Amino acid sequence: MLTKRIIPCLDVMGRKVTKGVKFQNNIELGDPVEMAVAYSDGGCDELVFYDITASAQERPIDIDIVREVAKAVHIPFAVGGGIKNIEDMRQVLWAGAEKVSVNSLAVSNPDIIAKGAKLFGSQCIVLGMDPVKVEKSGKFPSGYEITIQGFRTRTGLDALEWAKRAEGLGAGEIVVNSVDADGTQAGFEINLTRLIAENVGIPVVASGGGGTYQHLIDVFTEGKADAAIIASMIHTGRFTIRQIKDELIAAGIPIRQKW
Amino acid sequence: MITIIDYKAGNLTSVKLAFESIGQKVKITDEPREILQAEKIVFPGVGAAKAAMDNLKSLNLIEPIRKVIADGIPFLGICIGMQVLFEKSEEDGGTECLGILSGSVKKFKSNDKLCKIPQMGWNTVKMTKRHAIFDGIEDESEFYFVHSYYPACSDKNNIIGQTEYADAAFASAAGKGNLVAVQFHPERSGRIGLKLLENFSNWDGKC
Numbered sequence: 001m002l003t004k005r006i007i008p009c010l011d012v013m014g015r016k017v018t019k020g021v022k023f024q025n026n027i028e029l030g031d032p033v034e035m036a037v038a039y040s041d042g043g044c045d046e047l048v049f050y051d052i053t054a055s056a057q058e059r060p061i062d063i064d065i066v067r068e069v070a071k072a073v074h075i076p077f078a079v080g081g082g083i084k085n086i087e088d089m090r091q092v093l094w095a096g097a098e099k100v101s102v103n104s105l106a107v108s109n110p111d112i113i114a115k116g117a118k119l120f121g122s123q124c125i126v127l128g129m130d131p132v133k134v135e136k137s138g139k140f141p142s143g144y145e146i147t148i149q150g151f152r153t154r155t156g157l158d159a160l161e162w163a164k165r166a167e168g169l170g171a172g173e174i175v176v177n178s179v180d181a182d183g184t185q186a187g188f189e190i191n192l193t194r195l196i197a198e199n200v201g202i203p204v205v206a207s208g209g210g211g212t213y214q215h216l217i218d219v220f221t222e223g224k225a226d227a228a229i230i231a232s233m234i235h236t237g238r239f240t241i242r243q244i245k246d247e248l249i250a251a252g253i254p255i256r257q258k259w
Numbered sequence: 260m261i262t263i264i265d266y267k268a269g270n271l272t273s274v275k276l277a278f279e280s281i282g283q284k285v286k287i288t289d290e291p292r293e294i295l296q297a298e299k300i301v302f303p304g305v306g307a308a309k310a311a312m313d314n315l316k317s318l319n320l321i322e323p324i325r326k327v328i329a330d331g332i333p334f335l336g337i338c339i340g341m342q343v344l345f346e347k348s349e350e351d352g353g354t355e356c357l358g359i360l361s362g363s364v365k366k367f368k369s370n371d372k373l374c375k376i377p378q379m380g381w382n383t384v385k386m387t388k389r390h391a392i393f394d395g396i397e398d399e400s401e402f403y404f405v406h407s408y409y410p411a412c413s414d415k416n417n418i419i420g421q422t423e424y425a426d427a428a429f430a431s432a433a434g435k436g437n438l439v440a441v442q443f444h445p446e447r448s449g450r451i452g453l454k455l456l457e458n459f460s461n462w463d464g465k466c
Binding site: 003040095120173201203256 | 280372
């Protein structure tokens with residue numbers, strides 16, 4: 001049986017993994033390569049790196065970190081944030097990443113999804129989206145609006161319409177990162193996740209808000225997610241991936257057990 | 260030395276890095292001459308069956324591949340590299356393939372809208388037959404899969420591993436003499452995947 005994936009998220013800035021709440025007050029957690037190895041050995045199913053930049057000032061992706069991670073871990077990993085064009089995608093994939101994730105870039109230039117899918121295959125192209133809850137209306141039938149640039153800018157795009165459009169363009173997976181839940185550890189945005197998961201034919205990854213075992217159980221059962229991204233709950237050392245997986249298995253969720 | 264066939268069907272970095280991490284020397288080539296001299300061959304690939312077959316033809320790789328398989332050189336097909344070993348694929352309106360393994364490649368079907376196609380993620384492989392590439396790997400271990408089409412292997416003797424997804428219980432691993440092929444990605448399947456690649460590296464091609 002296909003298992004539900006648990007994906008630690010590593011926000012990398014200037015060679016350090018950091019974590020903040022709603023993109024603010026970031027604290028340093030450790031070296032990205034060491035953390036990737038520790039989580040992979042600990043049983044995570046995939047990894048995602050955001051904003052792998054050489055420094056906070058210089059924005060190009062630090063391709064050396066991607067290469068080092070690819071040498072050190074042999075599970076799939078995605079790189080997002082900082083991808084500006086097809087050449088960036090090629091560099092990241094050729095350095096050994098399995099997937100690239102585009103977010104703000106896809107909103108301003110949706111064709112990048114189609115181009116990337118055609119050149120590298122849909123399985124490589126992930127659409128990341130940061131929806132925020134809004135009043136349901138003719139403009140926002142799903143009740144969620146897409147934001148970009150770290151939640152700072154609203155786009156006027158309806159979340160579900162954008163998800164379907166990205167699927168049509170060739171995205172292979174969608175990461176739904178709830179602005180309202182991000183970093184709160186108060187639970188995933190279940191309604192939003194289920195809405196997207198039930199209405200696209202590609203895998204949906206829930207992100208933002210995971211803080212307890214029950215949050216993960218809920219997002220896989222009620223939220224219908226194919227995978228879940230976690231950060232704070234493991235970065236703080238409060239839980240290990242083994243503990244999380246044991247609890248999910250006990251709750252009857254299909255989870256990879258051997259590694 | 261592991262020779263990886265580069266027929267422009269996707270990114271070979273992860274396959275190369277996986278073999279290097281277990282201490283193997285790796286050569287990546289699209290030269291028929293180098294393939295004919297190889298000690299062990301890996302035939303990877305992602306993407307569509309038709310594009311893969313077209314590239315094999317235009318690079319003149321089909322005869323060298325048939326020859327090394329016939330000559331008993333240990334040969335490992337991965338993902339599309341497994342699928343094109345069968346007779347034909349439903350992909351791209353029907354694609355004639357190499358016909359080295361009997362059977363065809365079919366598309367997953369499901370009425371459940373939550374059963375996503377492609378299958379993407381970790382699924383269990385039931386080892387239906389003993390094989391050297393499974394040495395030291397527990398039955399029903401999970402491996403990483405990404406695919407929309409699956410091999411329907413018509414010679415049951417060639418099935419060594421089986422996996423269930425959507426409407427299919429399919430041959431996720433097949434073996435025939437010195438030829439072995441897997442639908443999953445051992446190079447992305449963590450320690451257990453590396454163990455499989457190590458077993459292949461140490462295998463003499465005999466069953």
